[in-house]
Amino acid sequence: MKSGADAALAEECAQDVMVTVWRKAPQFDATRASVATWIFTIARNRRIDMLRRDRRPEPEELTWGPEAEPDQLDSIVLQQESARLVAAMAELPEKQRIMIERAYFGELSHSEIAEQTGLPLGTIKSRIRLALERLRHTLS
Numbered sequence: 001m002k003s004g005a006d007a008a009l010a011e012e013c014a015q016d017v018m019v020t021v022w023r024k025a026p027q028f029d030a031t032r033a034s035v036a037t038w039i040f041t042i043a044r045n046r047r048i049d050m051l052r053r054d055r056r057p058e059p060e061e062l063t064w065g066p067e068a069e070p071d072q073l074d075s076i077v078l079q080q081e082s083a084r085l086v087a088a089m090a091e092l093p094e095k096q097r098i099m100i101e102r103a104y105f106g107e108l109s110h111s112e113i114a115e116q117t118g119l120p121l122g123t124i125k126s127r128i129r130l131a132l133e134r135l136r137h138t139l140s
Helices: 007-027 035-055 070-093 094-103 110-117 119-139
Strands: none
Touching: 007 035, 035 070, 070 119, 094 110, 094 119, 110 119
16 A cells, blocks of 8 residues: 555555465465565565556547548648658668568567568567668658
């Protein structure tokens, strides 16, 4: 409760911790920590998980039926922004551009890109980060 949880959430967390302790009791290793440390670690992690879950924004309500036609001005602005993005992408070094295309247009995870290319995961992440910084600078 000191970390910002109300009484109901604190009670739910405590109950969840006790169930976890009961289920994972065979996994306890007395050579690594005391029982109290093990239980408090589980409780701390569960509390953090619950607070994060509660602070997560609710997803937007989906509308049903056909969407309204976009405004002509909105369409023109979108076309202009798309053209700027295409131009900015063309200015990227080829290695960075390919990573952005695979990650955002190919909808691949960084791990999937690493598997496909044979490059280390850190290299993939660095190239994408550098490319996004260049795009942000170019488009702002």
